[in-house]
Amino acid sequence: MNPRNALNFSGGPGALPESVLREVQQAIVEVPEVGLSVLGISHRSDWFAAVVDELEHNIRALLGVGENYHVLLLQGGATQQFSMVPMSLLPPDGAPADYLHTGYWSGKVLPAAHREGPIRVAWSGETDGFRHLPSDETLALNRSAPYLHYVSNETVEGLQFHRVLGHDNVLRVCDMSSDFLSRPVEAERFGLIYAHAQKNVGPAGVTVVVVRDDLIQDAPQGLPEFLDYRSHARAHSILNTPPVFAIYVVLLVTRWLMQDVGGLAAMETINRRKAERLYAVLDESDGFYRGRAAERDRSFMNVAFNLPDKTLEQRFLAEAEAAGLSGLKGHRAIGGMRASLYNAVTPEAVEQLADFMDRFRCTVSMPAHGATGVR
Structure with a gap:
């Protein structure tokens, strides 16, 4: 395999485990139990139905939720969920839903949700440049809101909630796109979780939605079939032609998490160690x-x-790329650097990045660039 795959720190699509890449390599030529390329297997085949069944089971097991939660494998990315959530859960009249504006991606949610009905920005970090998250003391959440929506991990700014937010009597909806299955989560405290796959659990093309059954049964009637969670639940995510390849890769990643890593608690320990090192x-x-x-x-x-300064940042990126370290350029919205440490990024890869950063700093004359120890 290409050794540079191990040094991919891209914000997304992110790295995949090497063992999964090897299985995918084989499956592109031939899925052993079928004898066909995964790219040419019918979504109506018994094999693919079994893939979906196993993947639903694996995600429930990893999250610790029961059969009262549907696991849906949808298209449209997290972006489609920005609209599907309020279409299903936001009553046209009554109290607005609470939304938190904690960074770039939670900001993208707001106009889409607002088109569907009343929402309220209960907290925003925009004036401070999205450099911190709210404490419980600074949150003034409405106990009568139909739901609370927040993003668990802001990919662009590098912010992450390390607790569950909100009141237990208010439905929680969470975009976990960039930390889904990276750590244990009290999933049963949420009514709906959504995450596109291209960070921790697979390639682009599939979005995982974990939603409690009673919520979708109470959704408004007359929604477009493709935007109605009930339609996808009844069809076990095969309402139309789904992204068979992407779903299969997500299955392989869940097997890797369960069998090779040892579950989400073990994954969290690894991820915490990587982050602390950097x-x-x-x-x-x-x-x-x-x-x-x-x-x-x-x-x-x-x-x-x-x-x-920006000159040093450009030099850093060029030398990092020459050293085989990929994907370190920050998001276009804020610039700078960003090292994404998703599940498949190994501790050894992070150690190589840390060593490179130490060496790079040592080659630069600090006084010449005005560094004064400001943190």
């Missing part, structure tokens, strides 16, 4: 590497940081 490089650099996120809100998935 944040230590930032914290011990005397202000040369400047993390964006407040320490208590740092993401284990996305480490966003800057260097003293």
Whole structure:
């Protein structure tokens, strides 16, 4: 396999486990139990129905939820969920739903949700440049809201909630796109979780929705069939031609999580160790590497940081690329650097990145670039 796959720190699509890549390589030529390429197997075949059944079971087992939750494998990315959620859960009259505006992606949700009905931005970090998340004390949530929507991990800014938000009497809806299946989560405290696959669990093309049955049964009648969770639940995610290849890869990743990693608690331990190693490089650099996120809100998935000036940032990226380290350029919305440490990024890869960052800092004359130890 290409050794550079192991050093892929892209914000998405992200790295896949090497063992999964090898299985995919084989499956593109021939799925052993079928004798056909996965790219040419019918979505109406018994084999694919079994893939969907196993994947539904694996995700329920990893999250610890029962049969009262549907696992749906949809298209349209998380972006489609920005509209599907309020279409299904937001009453046209009554109290607005609470939304948190904690970064780039939660900001993308707001106009789509607003088109479907009344919403309220209960907290926004925009004035502070999305460098921290709200504490429980600063959140003024409505106990009568139909639901609370938030993003668990802001991929662009490197912010992550390390607790479940909201009141237990208010339905929780969470976009977990960039930390889904990266750690244990009290999934039964949520009514609906959605996540596109292209960060931790697979390639682009499929979005996982985990939704409690009673919620979709109470959804308005007359929704377009493709935008109605009930239609997809009845069809076990085969309402139309689904992305067979992407779904199969997600199945392989769930098997890897369960059989090779040992579950989400073990995955969290690995991810925490990776993040702590990289944040230590930032914290011990005397202000040369400047993390964006407040320490208590740092993401284990996305480490966003800057260097003293843009010239150094360009040099950093060029030398990192030459060293085989890919995907470190920050999101176009804020620039800078971003190292994404998704599930498949190994501790050994993070160690190589940390060593490179230490060496790079040592080659730069700090006084010449005005670094003064500001963190």
